[in-house]
Amino acid sequence: MDKLQLTPLAEVHRGMKALMAPFGGWEMPIQYEGIIAEHRACREGAALFDICHMGEFIFQGDIVADGLEDVFTFSVASIPIGRSRYGFLLNKNGGIIDDLIVFRLAQERVMIVVNAATAPKDFAVIKERLTGGTLSDITAATGKLDLQGPLSREVMNRFFAPAVAELPYFKFITTQVLGCEAIVSRTGYTGELGYEIFLPSDKVVELWELLLSDSRVKPAGLGARDLLRLEVGYSLYGNDLSEETTPLEAGLEAFVNFGKEFIGKEALLRQKESGPxxxxxxxxxxxxxxxxxxxxxxxxxxxxxxxxxxxxxxxxxxxxxxxxxxxxxxxxxxxxxxxxxxxxxxxxxxxxxxxxxxxxxx
Amino acid sequence: MDMYFSKDHEWVKISGTTATVGISEHAAHELGDITFVELPAVGKVVKQFETVAAIESVKAASDIYSPLSGRVTSINETLENAPEVVNESAEESGWICTLEIADPAEVAKLMSKADYDEYLKTL
Structure with missing residues (x-):
């Protein structure tokens, strides 16, 4: 087995006596104080998660001419700049290679955020399907912290520019924090008001400590995250979704745009006809x-x-x-x-x- | 009151012919947040080291083995709606059930608190 990858916070987690376990090829914190207490912190206050294991890719090019528009089950070209969209990368049988979110950074620049375990395969598949442009894997250089919970807006407002607090759901901005550029997105995986923060990986420890300096914020592990996402019915790749599962079977047809081309469309249309x-x-x-x-x-x-x-x-x-x-x-x-x-x-x-x-x- | 432990991390406190049964603080900590305890029926007859109850945490489901043979005389009904009491007080208020002891000699197959603490160091 390959050596587990470590997030920039690995030492910090150990210092906090977190229970660590492998997840998607990374050593991740499962819990600190306890899963139920951390779950409650997120439902009632604000919880901070180390999500540095997730993969981030940057595509630079013409979305339509370079073929990115046909890669996913949703249209990338129609995402307004400053917004993100959720959907799937499928195989030709309509099976889900990954579920992911695309952030429209600029006319010819997007960030693709993918699951940790599937990241290497996603990168290869996306690259193979592109006819032009460049695709780069920025996972190692990029840190990701999620602050989630009903009090997360008030906490963010203390440390980030006022525009962050104004963000509507599924919108993001590029902003300054700790002297560097960060992307702050009003998205999450908990069913609560919350933010996903992307920043250079060498700034992750500093931001983690800054956010935890607010006594309303509690650290939370992947155990609580799994419970939070399940309570709101979000699917987890590897558990509920796989290459043997189609979006139709998974009840996620809303994230499939049949008005455009994508690999796996024919298989999905056949399944739609016969019924899963x-x-x-x-x-x-x-x-x-x-x-x-x-x-x-x-x-x-x-x-x-x-x-x-x-x-x-x-x-x-x-x-x-x-x-x-x-x-x-x-x-x-x-x-x-x-x-x-x-x-x-x-x-x-x-x-x-x-x-x-x-x-x-x- | 005499207290003994099993290798499966249950404890028993003996008072006359009555034994109170629970899981050790170590076991409760290892299980993490306990979300459900399946209590035995009062009157159920169990043999030593056989399943008397079941426990579930956010992480896992496991059986609780009776440290002694006997007949269940009472159960801790608090745990039906508040199983987290086992996490808070595994060796006191988080007791599972009481037994009428069938064979006091079975205690020889259990460990004292000091021996159990030594045993934990070997795990």
Whole structure:
């Protein structure tokens, strides 16, 4: 196995006695104080996450003439400068190579933010599909910190230019912090008001300490992040999404623009015609039991699918989960049984998001 | 009151013919935030080192093995809605159940607190 990559904060995390674990080829903090306490900090106050493991690429060129417009399931050319868009990189079968966000920096310049584990493959695939322009991997030189939670705007307002506090959802600006240029985006993965901050990696420790100097901010690890994203129903690549899953199966057709060309479109159109044989399902458990990745989903005593993400939801006080089932079992209200070895729990199909009280759009 | 530990990180406190059972502070810490405890039915008969209850945390699901054989005489109902009490006080208020002891001689297969602390250093 390759040596794990370290973020600029690796030493800081160890100093804070964080529980560290491998994630996507990186050694990452899973928790500091505890997952539930960090989850609460994000739902009620402000939580700071080290997200330096995510990949960042810069494309420079003519978006249409150089072929970038046909690479993803969404139009890049129509993203206004200063805005970002979420969607997919697909293989020719319509399977998801990655889910990602594209930031329109300038007329002929975009930043592509991808998952850590898939970054090397994404880079190769995107590069191969381009007919011109340049694509560079700036992951090592780029740090990323996420500040998320209902108090995050007030905290940002202390340390960043006033324009940051004015940002609407999915808009970003380039601004100065700690004497360097940073991109601050009003996006996140928690369902709360929040910001993603991209800055030179050699400034990450300094910004981490600056933000934590505000007593309202608590450090949070990937354990809390996973719980936060699941409560609002966001898919996690590697758990809920893979190259064997299409956006149609994953219930994410809203992020596919059939009015443009992209690799995988023909396969998706065929699947749209025939209907997928399995679809994403979201369910609540009737107790505090946690469904977990790879648990079986049963209906009337027969296997009906598989759990891809599951946890105990502190906000709902019960188990929640995502998975895939035969389409006829995905209707809201359908009873399901989740099982694994001796463990069995009754669940009911529900709508997403599980948790609706977040400050995301406040 | 005599307190003993098992290699599976359960504890038992013995008072006359009654044993109170729980998981060690070490086990609670290792599990992380505890989100669910499946308590046994009162009256259930268990054998030493067999499953008496189950516990789930944000990280994992695991069985709790009874340190002694016996019959369950009471359960800590607080844990049904507040399993986090196990994290807060694993060896006191976070007890799981009490047993009517079947065979006091089984204590010989358990460790004292001092021996358990030594055992933890070997893990």
């Amino acid at each position: 044989s399995r679809v994403k399902v979201s369910f609540r458990v009737g107790s505090r039991r946690s469904p977990r990745h790879d648990y079986d989903i049963n209906s009337n005593g027969e296997n009906a699918g598989i759990v891809t993400s599951g946890a105990f939801s502190p906000m709902l006080g019960c188990g929640i989960g995502l998975g895939f089932v035969r389409p006829e079992l995905a209707a809201v209200g359908t009873p399901l049984t989740i099982s694994h070895d001796k463990v069995s729990m009754e669940a009911t199909v529900c709508n997403l998001p599980f948790y609706t009280g977040g400050s995301l759009r406040s």
